[in-house]
Amino acid sequence: MPVISDKGRQMPESPIRKLVPYAEEAKKNGRKVYHLNIGQPDIKTPKVALDAVKNNNLEILEYARSEGSEQYREKIAAYYNSKGMDVSGKDIIVTTGGSEALLFALGTVADYGDEIIIPEPFYANYNGFATASGVKVVPVVSSIENNFALPPIEAFEKLISPKTRAILICNPGNPTGYLYSEEEIRKLADLVKKHNLFLLADEVYREFAYDDVEHYSIMREEGIEEHAIMIDSVSKRYSMCGARIGCLVSRNREVITTVLKFAQARLSSPTYAQIASEAALETPQSYFDEVSKEYVSRRNLLVSELEKIDGVRVAKPKGAFYCIAELPVKNTDDFARWLLESFEVNNETVMVAPAAGFYSTPGMGTNQVRIAYVLKKEDLITAVNILKEALKVYPDN
Missing domain, CATH: 3.90.1150.10 (Aspartate Aminotransferase, domain 1)
Incomplete structure (x- = not known):
């Protein structure tokens, strides 16, 4: 056999x-x-997104661009700018869900046998993505006793080795629902700068921040432009899990150039789903x-x-x-x-x-x-x- x-x-x-x-x-x-x-x-799901597909009169369902349509990426960038992030369309690669963005990110920042540090518990598929990429997950434990807050920076620093390439967080967190504060993000930013690592942030739940606390994105943090990679998706924000459209965002040009090569290898994300996702950006507050x-x-x-x-x-x-x-x-x-x-x-x-x-x-x-x-x-x-x-x-x- x-x-x-x-x-x-x-x-x-x-x-x-x-x-x-x-x-x-x-x-x-x-x-x-x-x-x-x-x-x-x-x-x-917002009606505007569903209607964009229902009322579309395409005669040929063509490939989309590997990085996503320019119009869609510019509109995503405008959305991010409204949230205080200085991002342009050229900083964005559209992906087939946030899952593909994570796979592309790991493929870009780490080689076989390299390590990424993740506060645990974490989204279960991070283990799968790491295994598929030949990357070792090094966990730093957070605790239910303090609502799964960010572990002490010293705990991260003890785990950094010559093979460490990145720290990955989910903010707000799946499965914990923890929302990292600006101070906690800043501590991580200082750490990745000190050790020349990437900071990956899965921010697909950005719109779900409660108790009058504002979500603070790593893309708002100055001085880590070369270190920061953000993962996003339409799945949760617009209740569009079946669309399978996400994106990877970074101001590091080498990162974007490398991710694009991964995107070209899989050709493109679904055209109709991008049409729906672009229309979803018109959803009112x-x-x-x-x-x-x-x-x-x-x-x-x-x-x-x-x-x-x-x-x-x-x-x-x-x-x-x-x-x-x-x-x-x-x-x-x-x-x-x-x-x-x-x-x-x-x-x-x-x-x-x-x-x-x-x-x-x-x-x-x-x-x-x-x-x-x-x-x-x-x-x-x-x-x-x-x-x-x-x-x-x-x-x-």
Whole structure:
């Protein structure tokens, strides 16, 4: 039998998607499943984006430019400038989702065997992207005790080696919902300048910043123009996960030139999706105000209800639409599977994402879950009640 590559064997399973077969089986057996496991917003996509595709009269669906259309990139740049970032269209490469932007970034800044430092827990696919790129993830642990704030800079500095090429953050964070402050970003900026590293920031949840706290982008920080690489996407901002359009932004010309070569190798991002994404930039601010208000309400409700359950500890998120909850169980992988296979309340159950998959340090997060509050409030109440009842009878407690 032909042999599968080591890289293929080492690719991690998604902690978000690996339980899908169990959920599908539960549904086949007639049970309703409340999905708290995946960041698929239930907010409607802006009509202006959908109409741009519906009303388009293209006669030939041609390739787009590898870097994205000039018109679209200029409009993205205008959006960034409205957020206080000095960015032009030439600083942007349009990608097939933020995922491709991350892959291109790792391919640009690191060679096989090089290292990137990431505060954990982190978006699970960072492990997959690193494995696919032959790059080693070096985790620096953040803690639920302080809401997953940025670890001390000294903790980062201890991990820097001759193979270190970059620090990667997600701001606001998936899976923690933590929003880095301007002071924390500035500390990271000073660190990458001191050690001549890249600072990669996944900022796809930028619009989801709560409690009157403003998101501070690395692209606003002066003096790190050659170090800063920002990852972005339309998926969450406009509830357009299926469009698969993102971008990579940097004022480092060598970075952009190199990323473009990766983009040329895959030809181009989808034309219709770029049309929809360009139109989405016309979405009025009122849309984001309403969405933010809704998510704050959901967050407050979810955290409040979770805190009522004995033995549960939850970090209060400042952004995005996730939180990490610590449960009184030994292994949330087993618990999540048990919920789908063996438990129900009124023929209903819940699906959560075990948090161990958001860590790269073995043994971390085994009693934690990530919960996405992307359901309407009455469904969140029902889902948390099911979780509460499940914890009362779970046999491994």
